[in-house]
Amino acid sequence: METSSSDTPSHLLLAFLHSQSQTALTRLYQRPSACLSIFRLLGPLERQIVMNLLWLESVIPAATMAAWVPQDSRQAYEHSLSILSRLHLLPRSAAKLALNSTLKTGLRHAIVGGGSSGSFGVPANSDESHPPPSVETLDAYALERWETILHYMVSSGTGRSPTKPSQAVLVLLQRSGLMASVHGGALQITSLGFQFLLHPPHAQLWELLLQYLRMVEERQMDLVEVLSFLFMLSTMELGREYSVEHLSATQTAMLEDLRDYGIIWQRKTSPTRFCPTRLATTLTSSSPPLPTAAGVTSSSQAQGFIILETNYRLYAYTDNPLQTAVLNLFVSLKSRFPNLVVGAITRESVKKALANGITADQIISYLTTHAHPQMRKNKPLLPVTVQDQIRLWELEKNRMKSQEGYLYTAFASQADYEYVLHYAKQLGVVLWESSPRRCFFGTLEGHPNIRGFIERRTAGHA
Template sequence: MPSVNLNADPITDSEWSPHILLAFLQSQSQTALTRLYHKPSSCLSVFRLLRPLERQLIMNLLWLESTIPMSTMSAWVTQEGKKPYDDSLSTLARLHIIPKSTTKLALNATFRTSLRQAITGGGTTGSFGVPAEPDPQHPPPDIATLDAYALERWETILHYMVSSGTGQHPTKPSQEVLFLLQRSGLMTKTRGGVLQITSSGFQFLLHDPHAQLWELLLQFLHMAEERQMDLVEALSFLLMLSTMELGLAFATENLSPTQNAMLADLRNYGLIWQYDASARQFSPTRLATTLTSSSPPLPTSRNTGAGSHDQGFIVLETNYRLYAYTDNPLQIAVLNLFVTLKARFPNLVVGAITRESVKKALANGITADQIISYLTTYAHPQMRKNKPLLPVTVQDQIRLWELEKNRVKSQEGYLYTAFASQQDYEYVLDYAKKLDVVLWENPTKRCFFGSLDGHANIRGFIERRTAEKA
């Protein structure tokens, strides 16, 4: 079995934030999680995602053969640590790693056995992948080649998202990827049938690559049943990939039908490399081997435009001029969503935030706060010396342009006018107000505007009143 790193990337409680996968796992049934925990690689991956305190609790219980009283463990907890301790127990219980008991404490027997096996390296389950036999004709690519392949596939997806609907013609991802982007709400079809980025899609670009990957992969898992895939097998395969060694080739013979069917999708996302679709071996890329790690999922030499928060490249002036120190096509394409680009040099792009460029972004579903958030996230280190970081005049103007767009709203309904008397007008208006369907009124002209939903009731009321008078 390949060497296994237990913690992968140790982090402190203050640095830890809940992983998106944990919420998904907590929504699964105990039966599904117990099946998942039969795989040592799955248990190790889940263990990596937990908070340091939760990992410590597991390690304290891992080698015990019997339950211990809850009071024994809680005796070690200080008053200040009681809330984090209780939160940790609650998380582990929702993951069915420990039972939901107030008296006894023990690990799920299946989880305990599998995690022990992951640590000690015993068994021949192939849970961490089965290394493929050397193939002289098709040797596995080196790590640099795998990195370049993963970067190209991932940037193809992101670049298509930001360029679609702008008249540009970037490389098109596979139909399966496009369906997933549309299904997840990151892109939507216009009336002309063209896919374009949504507000959620722009927010997606602000996330780091880890979060982006899991957002797509979780949407993929949500679609598992309708694609007649085994959800547990699909999830265990992703977790198995996260424990594999980068640069090695692994055999496909031991994979389940669901896992074999996933290979094509994972190639499209850049998570695995195969020399052709019928190959009996595959090599995971860095995108896959870092799924449950905090290590960068892409080469650090290039920024994908969706991560590297510590490497800002944008300088924004009070006169709305913007300077972006980048030559990355993806970053430039993102800026083009809300900036009027005026000049481009080998490592610098010059543009300006204008009313027209912001209105174009707003029309595409991008909000003012998202624009400001992007500018803040990728501000140049020199900009970070300013307080506030972004010019207040620019922030206020972007928000004013948004208010300008939203100041007029249209709503369908009916205009009620030509009342015979002021008394009739007030009588019907009072009835409509009780129904809470009045959108506008003008007492001087004896008219009001009611919503579409209230029209049937108002019309019936007028007809009954007219009949009574007759």
């Protein structure tokens, strides 16, 4: 049995599923589409263990399975068993191994067929007057919706007015910490949001969906039904319309949300049917979730498009508005041409980025990730002087910190000063002190206690 070391589950969703109860997961495993989708999300070793047990009609001694594993791979094997156990796919007993019977039945149906649960969706009847949209139309729709979200994030706080996503999307971005409300109530991208932009589209999509899953309880939605629908979408056929009639109430309510993310396409005149986009059909696969010919997964981004010189000048060979908007977060843009953007990394542009919560390491990481192939011949890849200066500008920003509090001064004697200072230090509220000047600075929270202590001492001497 081949093994590979892994400290965490191979997919973000698996960690979320680990926190769910056995009852909820067993309900989920009643859907063959969910069984197949979770199998896809497992790592190679976990999938191999599941397949070894799937067609066995009886339990197998754990020692028999362990005998197939080389000695130097035992740790990875034990870790995989732990992942499967936390998903309640295997019993927690170490003596014998057997797949969860509900999952075994569902996965068998998914592989060889059988059953009539509609777990993989029910195709809608053909309508010659309204044929299903082409794959190209679906790709363009998904790309437009997804880039609307990303473009709004990177354009926040710049004074521009990009197309605004729906209110539900804005709430999701805020609750996930990718954007935060600033003075005036406007949303602005956070440091976490900029890090989010560095991730591939597939990871970005699941980060938003995980936040959506965390919010289902307060929205009084059934988590199992929500997960089942996402897994159902991941097994559907791109370019085919499906019927809404067989969906549960929770799943029907999800249609509007998923339209906002570009995950499904729905004709306004035919609300009884919907069509999954590529964002949906690739949810549990390794295929790219967006068309590779345009947008955030364009060839310019895949190959790298940024050239950075030692004089801080930057050339970006791109015509993508989203990539340009990301650069505008930390670059002072000077000129724009049909397929080229010219700018410079300046103290002001970096300070603006730092004020928005973007870190120096994130800026350097973005420049490194998207460096032009010509740049990759350099060692080091980015000019050291530029990297050092970006970090120095960050240190300059962090050199001084402001904090509200109270200054205590004009003590009658050195003894009074030291007595009150000792009390304040016991409370742990002293931020600064100067013995020659007989004064110290305390926190805002500690002021009531210090004031009361001084008043009691003064009254005692009266």
